[in-house]
Amino acid sequence: MANSEVTTSEVxxxxxxxxxxxxxxxxxLVGWLIPGGGHLIQRRWIRGLLLLISILAMFEIxxxxxxxxxxxxxxxxxxxxxxxxxxxxxxxxFLARMMNWGTNAIAVAVADYGTKFIVVSGxxxxxxxxxxxxIAIGKKQ
Amino acid sequence: MILAxxxxxxxxxxxxxxxxxxxxxxxxRSESRDMLRYAGYCFMVFVVGMWLAAWVMWLLHH
Numbered sequence: 469m470a471n472s473e474v475t476t477s478e479v480x481x482x483x484x485x486x487x488x489x490x491x492x493x494x495x496x497l498v499g500w501l502i503p504g505g506g507h508l509i510q511r512r513w514i515r516g517l518l519l520l521i522s523i524l525a526m527f528e529i530x531x532x533x534x535x536x537x538x539x540x541x542x543x544x545x546x547x548x549x550x551x552x553x554x555x556x557x558x559x560x561x562f563l564a565r566m567m568n569w570g571t572n573a574i575a576v577a578v579a580d581y582g583t584k585f586i587v588v589s590g591x592x593x594x595x596x597x598x599x600x601x602x603i604a605i606g607k608k609q
Numbered sequence: 610m611i612l613a614x615x616x617x618x619x620x621x622x623x624x625x626x627x628x629x630x631x632x633x634x635x636x637x638r639s640e641s642r643d644m645l646r647y648a649g650y651c652f653m654v655f656v657v658g659m660w661l662a663a664w665v666m667w668l669l670h671h
Contacts, residue, residue, distance in 0.1 A: 515635050522628040529624060532614035581621045588625070592632040599636040608639050 488605070495600040500558035503593050506600025519596045526589035527560045530570075535582025537561070537570025550583070556590030619659075626655030 491510065499506025503523035507516030531537075538551040554561050564570050564586075574580065602608040616624065634648025 518631055519635060522631045526625070526628045529614060529616075533616065533621070534613070576615070578616060578618065578621060581616070581618075581625075585621075585625065588629065592629060595632060595636045 492601060492604040495604040496597040499597040499600040500556075500593065502559055503557070503589075503596060506597055507603070510600065510603050512603065523557070523589050523593050523596065524560065526585050526592065527557055527564075530582040530585030530589065531564065533582030533585065534572055534574060534576065534579035535570055535584070535586045536574060536579075537564045537586060539565070550587055553587035553590045556594040557586070558590075558593060560593075561590065622659050623656065626652050626659070630655065 495506035495510060497506075498509055502508075502520070504516040504518070504520030507513075507519060536550075538547060538554045540551055541547050570586065574583070599608065630648045630652035633651045634644040634646075638644045638647045
């Protein structure tokens with residue numbers, strides 16, 4: 469019996485190398501709400517500012533090009549995926565919804581680029597969130 | 610929206626490549642120098658890929 473217990477404890481995986489800290493939960497959340505925020509609260513000032521500028525610029529340029537901000541929907545699959553991408557921008561997405569931005573009908577062909585800019589800015593923000601999490605758990609400096 | 614922007618297809622693609630490359634560089638590499646190099650590499654691949662795709666579309670059209 470004692471032998472089987474020893475064997476069980478040996479088989480059990482070891483604790484994670486990087487402990488889950490409060491920062492590991494807070495950094496991605498802040499990074500979602502404010503692009504680059506997850507890096508800024510971890511004192512990665514330059515990286516955080518570059519992420520903020522890049523994601524904010526892409527989102528704003530998308531809106532300025534009359535891009536569409538997707539709303540929650542259960543219609544076309546691409547529309548649903550568009551919403552998932554948009555909501556990745558976090559605070560920017562909610563601001564756009566509150567201000568009713570991105571609801572104009574697309575009148576020019578290039579406006580479709582604007583829609584893609586907005587979706588991609590959300591997806592890039594998700595990448596930034598994951599990066600902030602990796603920094604928080606010590607996987608990346 | 611106050612700002613209204615009319616970019617050409619090319620300039621929109623270059624702007625897209627520029628900002629996406631910055632985020633790729635920061636998130637996909639650990640060291641500052643590697644980040645810069647990877648961002649430059651991504652930007653180059655974006656622009657060259659777009660240029661090649663444009664020529665392919667032109668050849669298919671003509």
